[in-house]
Amino acid sequence: MSGVSEKIRISEIFGPTIQGEGMLIGQPTVFVRTGGCDYRCSWCDTLHAVDSEYRHNWLAMEVETIWSQVHYLSGGVPLTVSLSGGNPAIQPLGGLIKRGKQDGYRFAIETQGSVARDWFADLDFLVLSPKPPSSGMKTDWDILADCLATAGGGPRIGLKFVVFDDADYAFAKDAAARLPDLPVYLQPGNHTPPPPDDDDARIDLDGIMDRMLWLVDKVTADRWFYATVLPQLHVLLWGNKRGV
Numbered sequence: 239m240s241g242v243s244e245k246i247r248i249s250e251i252f253g254p255t256i257q258g259e260g261m262l263i264g265q266p267t268v269f270v271r272t273g274g275c276d277y278r279c280s281w282c283d284t285l286h287a288v289d290s291e292y293r294h295n296w297l298a299m300e301v302e303t304i305w306s307q308v309h310y311l312s313g314g315v316p317l318t319v320s321l322s323g324g325n326p327a328i329q330p331l332g333g334l335i336k337r338g339k340q341d342g343y344r345f346a347i348e349t350q351g352s353v354a355r356d357w358f359a360d361l362d363f364l365v366l367s368p369k370p371p372s373s374g375m376k377t378d379w380d381i382l383a384d385c386l387a388t389a390g391g392g393p394r395i396g397l398k399f400v401v402f403d404d405a406d407y408a409f410a411k412d413a414a415a416r417l418p419d420l421p422v423y424l425q426p427g428n429h430t431p432p433p434p435d436d437d438d439a440r441i442d443l444d445g446i447m448d449r450m451l452w453l454v455d456k457v458t459a460d461r462w463f464y465a466t467v468l469p470q471l472h473v474l475l476w477g478n479k480r481g482v
């Protein structure tokens with residue numbers, strides 16, 4: 239069932255800004271953030287789009303209404319639309335992707351890889367971000383394999399890991415070894431994520447940068463030379479601010 243008339247639960251649509259993370263870092267992007275997630279990561283920085291306590295702020299929207307906002311924000315000039323959340327894979331996004339592609343836009347998704355969808359094949363970029371032990375979540379490797387299978391040869395695929403500690407680092411290495419053909423991006427965890435009702439809460443940037451330095455040391459000492467270590471660039475620029 240992927241009726242094009244199904245509504246999509248939206249938390250926010252914003253941009254253009256730059257993609258702050260992973261394989262598209264620095265590229266102009268409009269974000270479409272869906273509401274709702276099948277995970278509850280202990281350190282989630284986007285609880286306002288996860289916790290159902292905030293669902294009164296989410297809107298069930300038609301494809302054309304979402305598309306007209308993306309089109310307006312980007313001035314009708316095609317760019318990359320990043321589908322994030324919550325988990326965007328629990329929403330019926332196939333019709334939106336088809337609509338945007340008619341106008342020449344590219345689509346990327348950020349998902350933890352816990353739900354596979356046939357429309358993954360229509361994406362330009364699939365970012366899979368399996369959750370490490372510090373999140374409190376557990377990865378189902380069979381479902382992650384389903385995500386890759388349904389994507390097929392469609393999108394460029396990358397793995398992105400949040401790392402807080404040695405156990406997270408070991409998890410990322412193990413996951414990368416299971417999926418040796420995929421590029422790997424590592425980012426230091428933000429241990430001061432915003433509470434859901436405060437979009438501009440204090441952030442310990444020094445602490446995050448200390449963690450990034452530690453991560454760089456780990457990767458270089460390990461000679462893990464195909465990993466890419468990146469900060470959350472939007473966090474460096476704007477802290478915990480929402481909608482950027």
Ligand SMILES: C[S@@+](CC[C@H](N)C(=O)[O-])C[C@H]1O[C@@H](n2cnc3c(N)ncnc32)[C@H](O)[C@@H]1O
Pocket residue numbers: 275281282283284322323324325326348349350366367398400425426427428429431470
């Ligand atoms: C909010 S999630 C939404 C998409 C999807 N649910 C996921 O987790 O991949 C977007 C990205 O932010 C990362 N993230 C969330 N909280 C973070 C934190 N406290 N520090 C660093 N990265 C974080 C996630 O791991 C994911 O890569």
Ligand SMILES: Nc1nc2[nH]cc(C(=O)O)c2c(=O)[nH]1
Pocket residue numbers: 255256257258259269284322323348472481482
């Ligand atoms: N600029 C910017 N880059 C991002 N990369 C991933 C984000 C997300 O929350 O999914 C995000 C975001 O919210 N803003």
Ligand code: SF4
Pocket residue numbers: 275276277278279282283284285288323324325350
């Ligand atoms: S999977 Fe993503 S959106 Fe869901 S709780 Fe974890 S970090 Fe937040």
Ligand SMILES: [Mg+2]
Pocket residue numbers: 283284
């Ligand atoms: Mg974010």
